Amino acid sequence: MEFQQNLDHEIVRNERFEKVADQLKPTLHRENVEVARLVEVEKDEGKIHGWGVREIDSGAALEDKVLGKGDSIILDFNDHLVGYLKLDVKPVGSPPDAPLHLKLTFGEMPVEVAEPFSNYKGRLSSSWLQEEIIHVDVLPQVLEFSRRYSFRYLKLEVLDTSPKYKVSFTKAVVETVTSADKEKLVPAEYKDNELAEIERISNKTLLDCMQDVFEDGPKRDRRLWLGDLHLQAQANYVSFQNNDLVKRNLYQFAAVPNQHGQVSANLFIAPTLIPDDTFLYDYSLLFTSTLHDYYEATGDKETLVDLWPTALRQVELGIERLDENNIVIDDETWWSFIDWQGDLNKQAPSQAILLFVLRKAIALAEALEKKAEQEKLAEALERITQATVEHLWDEEQGFFISGSDRQVSWASQVWMVLAGVLEKEDNQQLLKRLLKDKEAVGMNTPYMHHHLVEALFISDLKKEALDWIKMYWGGMVRDGADTFWELYNPEDKEFSPYGDHIINSYCHAWSCTPTYLLRKYL
Amino acid sequence: MEFQQNLDHEIVRNERFEKVADQLKPTLHRENVEVARLVEVEKDEGKIHGWGVREIDSGAALEDKVLGKGDSIILDFNDHLVGYLKLDVKPVGSPPDAPLHLKLTFGEMPVEVAEPFSNYKGRLSSSWLQEEIIHVDVLPQVLEFSRRYSFRYLKLEVLDTSPKYKVSFTKAVVETVTSADKEKLVPAEYKDNELAEIERISNKTLLDCMQDVFEDGPKRDRRLWLGDLHLQAQANYVSFQNNDLVKRNLYQFAAVPNQHGQVSANLFIAPTLIPDDTFLYDYSLLFTSTLHDYYEATGDKETLVDLWPTALRQVELGIERLDENNIVIDDETWWSFIDWQGDLNKQAPSQAILLFVLRKAIALAEALEKKAEQEKLAEALERITQATVEHLWDEEQGFFISGSDRQVSWASQVWMVLAGVLEKEDNQQLLKRLLKDKEAVGMNTPYMHHHLVEALFISDLKKEALDWIKMYWGGMVRDGADTFWELYNPEDKEFSPYGDHIINSYCHAWSCTPTYLLRKYL
Known part of the structure; x- marks a missing residue:
C-alpha cells in the first residue's frame, strides 16, 4: 500500500x-524501572535478524563504567518499556572544559542497537527510528528526556567529551506510562x-x-x-x-x-x-x-x-x-x-x-x-x-x-x-x-x-x-x-x-x- | 600547548x-533579532576560508519556503549574535504522520554552515561545534532551544518528515543576551x-x-x-x-x-x-x-x-x-x-x-x-x-x-x-x-x-x-x-x-x- x-x-x-x-x-499509571544488566550484541545467525545478546555485567555495575570519546555501552532493562528516560551523568577527570556530546539509541529489538540507523532504506520516515544526539553543557547533570520511547535496550555512545575528562552514567531509570x-x-x-x-x-x-x-x-x-x-x-x-x-x-x-x-x-x-x-x-x-x-x-x-x-x-x-x-x-x-x-x-x-x-x-x-x-x-x-x-x-x-x-x-x-x-x-x-x-x-x-x-x-x-x-x-x-x-x-x-x-x-x-x-x- | x-x-x-x-x-539585557535574509554559500577563493555568501531572498520570504526530506536553507541574521533561538515550524500537506527530524547548524562564519562538521579533525573537542539534531513529535510547534548559541548563520536541514508532509519555518527569532x-x-x-x-x-x-x-x-x-x-x-x-x-x-x-x-x-x-x-x-x-x-x-x-x-x-x-x-x-x-x-x-x-x-x-x-x-x-x-x-x-x-x-x-x-x-x-x-x-x-x-x-x-x-x-x-x-x-x-x-x-x-x-x-x- x-x-x-x-x-x-x-x-x-x-x-x-x-x-x-x-x-x-x-x-497514566507510572512506575520506575532501573537498568537490569549491561549487554553486548553479537552476530548470531540462529537469532531473529541475526543478532544475539550477551550479558557483560550487572545493571549496578553501570555507575563504575567510565566512557570517553568513541566509547559505548548497551543497557538492557530486561523487558519492553514505554516511558521516559532519566539519566544521571557525571564527569570523571578534570572539570569538563567542553560539552558532552552524547548519542542515545533506543531499541525494542537487539538489531536496533546493533546496526547503524544510517543504513536504513525503508519507505517510512526514518524519523521513527529512536535516537537522540544531545549536547550537555553542565556536568554533573540529570538528563530528563521529554520524548517518550518504546524500548528494552538503550545504547549510550559518547561522541566526544574532551581530552581532559570522561563520563560515568550513575543512574538510568525509565518512568513507564500506561493507562x-x-x-x-x-x-x-x-x-x-x-x-x-x-x-x-x-x-x-x-x-x-x-x-x-x-x-x-x-x-x-x-x-x-x-x-x-x-x-x-x-x-x-x-x-x-x-x-x-x-x-x-x-x-x-x-x-x-x-x-x-x-x-x-x-x-x-x-x-x-x-x-x-x-x-x-x-x-x-x-x-x-x-x-x-x-x-x-x-x-x-x-x-x-x-x-x-x-x-x-x-x-x-x-x-x-x-x-x-x-x-x-x-x-x-x-x-x-x-x-x-x-x-x-x-x-x-x-x-x-x-x-x-x-x-x-x-x-x-x-x-x-x-x-x-x-x-x-x-x-x-x-x-x-x-x-x-x-x-x-x-x-x-x-x-x-x-x-x-x-x-x-x-x-x-x-x-x-x-x-x-x-x-x-x-x-x-x-x-x-x-x-x-x-x-x-x-x-x-x-x-x-x-x-x-x-x-x-x-x-x-x-x-x-x-x-x-x-x-x-x-x-x-x-x-x-x-x-x-x-x-x-x-x-x-x-x-x-x-x-x-x-x-x-x-x-x-x-x-x-x-x-x-x-x-x-x- | x-x-x-x-x-x-x-x-x-x-x-x-x-x-x-x-x-x-x-x-542580562535581552533583545529580539529576526532573520534578515536567506543566503547560499558558494566557493570563493577570494574570501576567508574560501567561502562566500550570496543573498537568495529576504528574511520575510522564509515562511513561504516549503522544505521536505533532504532540503535545507541558510538563515542570515546579518550580525553576530549570542542568544537563544526560537523557531516556529508548521506542517504543509497531510497531517504529520511521523516526527520531523531536523538538523540545525549554527555558524559564526560561512565556513561553519558550508563544510560538514564530520570533516573536523582538530584537537579540541568536536562537541564545541554548534549543531543540534532534534525530533519534533507534534506540529505545528514553537521550538525553544535551551542552549545558548553564538552565530550569524543558521542552516536548517530537514533530515526527514514523511512522504505525506513537508514543513515551513514561519518565524525565526533570536533573543540575544549580554550583561x-x-x-x-x-x-x-x-x-x-x-x-x-x-x-x-x-x-x-x-x-x-x-x-x-x-x-x-x-x-x-x-x-x-x-x-x-x-x-x-x-x-x-x-x-x-x-x-x-x-x-x-x-x-x-x-x-x-x-x-x-x-x-x-x-x-x-x-x-x-x-x-x-x-x-x-x-x-x-x-x-x-x-x-x-x-x-x-x-x-x-x-x-x-x-x-x-x-x-x-x-x-x-x-x-x-x-x-x-x-x-x-x-x-x-x-x-x-x-x-x-x-x-x-x-x-x-x-x-x-x-x-x-x-x-x-x-x-x-x-x-x-x-x-x-x-x-x-x-x-x-x-x-x-x-x-x-x-x-x-x-x-x-x-x-x-x-x-x-x-x-x-x-x-x-x-x-x-x-x-x-x-x-x-x-x-x-x-x-x-x-x-x-x-x-x-x-x-x-x-x-x-x-x-x-x-x-x-x-x-x-x-x-x-x-x-x-x-x-x-x-x-x-x-x-x-x-x-x-x-x-x-x-x-x-x-x-x-x-x-x-x-x-x-x-x-x-x-x-x-x-x-x-x-x-x-x-
Whole structure:
C-alpha cells in the first residue's frame, strides 16, 4: 500500500463528541524501572535478524563504567518499556572544559542497537527510528528526556567529551506510562505453560499500547487506528477493562468524520484532534463493530444512542460502494487494508467485512428498537449475502474468489467465515481445506492471523486454533518477543512491508489478541 | 600547548569571596533579532576560508519556503549574535504522520554552515561545534532551544518528515543576551571611518563576550580566563563600564586558589564555581594587574583591601620561580601562555610579565600604604630588572633573547617594552628595529598584537600603532568580521592552533581591545 493523501477532504467537527472524549482523558499509571544488566550484541545467525545478546555485567555495575570519546555501552532493562528516560551523568577527570556530546539509541529489538540507523532504506520516515544526539553543557547533570520511547535496550555512545575528562552514567531509570491498571487485570489460569506465557505477553503488549488513546504501536505510529482499536477493545474487555478508554476513542472517531460522514482510518490527538486524510473501506466499517462490542461489554445505552448515526452511516457508505450485482467495486479509487500483503486482492475480504459489520449493525438497531432501520439492514444482509455466494463463491475450488483474477486468498476465506456467509458446517470444511492449501495468497500480520484463529474457534476447530496460536504467537516467543510484533511471517522472519525490518514495530496493538481468544474460547 | 591536567591540586575555597561574587551576578539585557535574509554559500577563493555568501531572498520570504526530506536553507541574521533561538515550524500537506527530524547548524562564519562538521579533525573537542539534531513529535510547534548559541548563520536541514508532509519555518527569532548595557556605552567620535568601524566591532565583540562573567568566547570556551579578563576589563572601563562584572570576576578568581595560593588560569561557573586545573605563569600574575586596573578605574578601596593578599601572593609565586640569577626558570615543569605560537620560547616574555606586574603591585601597595611590602617589591623590581638586562639583553643584536637557544621573538620585545626594562628612547628604538625584523618569531593572536600596539603607543610610535591597528584589525574587517576573531595571522589566514580553523572562535574577548587602545591613546 502506498501512501494515501486526500488534501481536499473536509472535516465535519462535532464539538460535543470531542468534549465527551476530552473528559475521558485517562490518568497514566507510572512506575520506575532501573537498568537490569549491561549487554553486548553479537552476530548470531540462529537469532531473529541475526543478532544475539550477551550479558557483560550487572545493571549496578553501570555507575563504575567510565566512557570517553568513541566509547559505548548497551543497557538492557530486561523487558519492553514505554516511558521516559532519566539519566544521571557525571564527569570523571578534570572539570569538563567542553560539552558532552552524547548519542542515545533506543531499541525494542537487539538489531536496533546493533546496526547503524544510517543504513536504513525503508519507505517510512526514518524519523521513527529512536535516537537522540544531545549536547550537555553542565556536568554533573540529570538528563530528563521529554520524548517518550518504546524500548528494552538503550545504547549510550559518547561522541566526544574532551581530552581532559570522561563520563560515568550513575543512574538510568525509565518512568513507564500506561493507562492500563495492572491491579484490575482479570486473573486467568492456564495449565499449559506455553499458553500462559503467550497470554502474559499479550497483556503486556496491550498494556504498553494503552496510553492517552489505544495506540497501534508505542514506537510507531503512536496513534489511534480503527483496525487496531477494534481488536484492542476486545482484548481490553477481558483483561484490564478500561472501558472508558474505548468510549473515549469511539467518540473521537465520531467527532471528526469527513463531509460524507465517513470516519477516518486513524486519528492524531496532538496538538488537537485531527483525523488523518487516509480512509480505508474496512477500517471505517469496523467503527460499527467496535461500537457493537463496546455496547455488548458495557450496556452503555447513552453512548450507543449518541454514536448510532455514525455507526449506521459507515454501513450505508459500505453499501454505496456495491455494484449492480451487490458486489464491492474493485478499482483504482479505493483503499481497503485487510493485511500487509502486496499480492492480496481486497474485494472479497472487504465484501465479507461489510457483511460481518451488517450483522453487528442489525444487533445495535435491535437494541435501540429502531425497527425500520433494523429491517432495512436485515434486507441488505440477505441480499448481499446471496450475491456474495452467487458471484464470489467458486463451487469447483471450494473457495471464495476475489477480483477480476478470481484470486484465492486466506484473507477472503477467513473473513467470509467470520461474516457467516456459509453455514457453520460448510465454514468448518472451508477452513479445513484452507489449512491444507499451499496455493492461496497468505498472511503477514498478527492482525490477519487473529482473524483466522477466531474463524477456527467459531467453526469448532478448537485444536487447530490453539495449534495456530502456539505456532504463530508461540513462534514470536521462541524468537525472543517481550511484546508481540506488528509483522511476523514464520516463513520470512525479516519481512517488512516498509522495506526494512528495523522500522517494524515490535510492540503492536493488533498482536495482543491471544488474551482475548484464549479467555473467550477456552 | 597540549592539555594540562593537575588532578591532585587542592582548592582552598573562600566562601565570603564567593558570596560577594554571587551577589554581583549580572542581569542580562535581552533583545529580539529576526532573520534578515536567506543566503547560499558558494566557493570563493577570494574570501576567508574560501567561502562566500550570496543573498537568495529576504528574511520575510522564509515562511513561504516549503522544505521536505533532504532540503535545507541558510538563515542570515546579518550580525553576530549570542542568544537563544526560537523557531516556529508548521506542517504543509497531510497531517504529520511521523516526527520531523531536523538538523540545525549554527555558524559564526560561512565556513561553519558550508563544510560538514564530520570533516573536523582538530584537537579540541568536536562537541564545541554548534549543531543540534532534534525530533519534533507534534506540529505545528514553537521550538525553544535551551542552549545558548553564538552565530550569524543558521542552516536548517530537514533530515526527514514523511512522504505525506513537508514543513515551513514561519518565524525565526533570536533573543540575544549580554550583561553590557548598550545605553551606557560612552560615546566616541572618529573622523577616520575605518577606525570608527574597527571601534564599533570592538565594542560589539566585548558586548557579546559580556555574559554572566567576562567570557573568552561565547562559542568556545564560554568561560572566564584571566588573560582575556585582563584586556576585557580595560576595554570595559572606557566603553560599557560594567565595573561590577570585573569586581565579580576578581572575587571569583580569589575565591578558589589552590593550596599554594595560586589563582587558576580559568574558572567554570556552572554547576558551581570550579577552578580549572590549568595554571599558567603569566595568567596568574595578570590577576594582580587586573586588580590594579580595577582600582584605578573605580577607586574601590574595599575590594582592594580584600583582594590584596591574593594579588601579592601571585607576585610572590612569580618571584619564587626565579633561579639564582633572578631569571625565570625555563624547563618542562611550567606553563606560560603568552601567545598561540608553537615555536615561541616563553622565558623572556614571562620574565617581562613578572616585571610588568611588579610595577602594578608596587602601586597597589602604595595605595594601601603598605610601606614594608612596597619597599620589598621595589627592591625585587630593581634586582630583577638588572638581572633581565644582564642575562636576557643581547647588546649585539639589540634584542632581548629567550631560553637556552637565545630565541628572538616579537613577544619578548613587546613585553619587555611594556615592562619598562629599558628607557623610553631605547624602547622606541627597539620597537623600530623589531618592525623591520623578518627573523624574529612572530605573533598569532590579537591578544599578542594588542600588546604590541600598546607598546607602540607608550613608546610614542602613534602612527605605527594606528597603522598596525588598521593593518591587523582592519584586515579582519576587510575579511568580513562581524566581531573580532580569536586567531588572525594575515600571512596564514587559515591558522588554527587546534588543527582546524572551524573550531576557532570568531568572537573572542582578547580581540576587543581597539576600543581601549583608541580611546586611551588617540
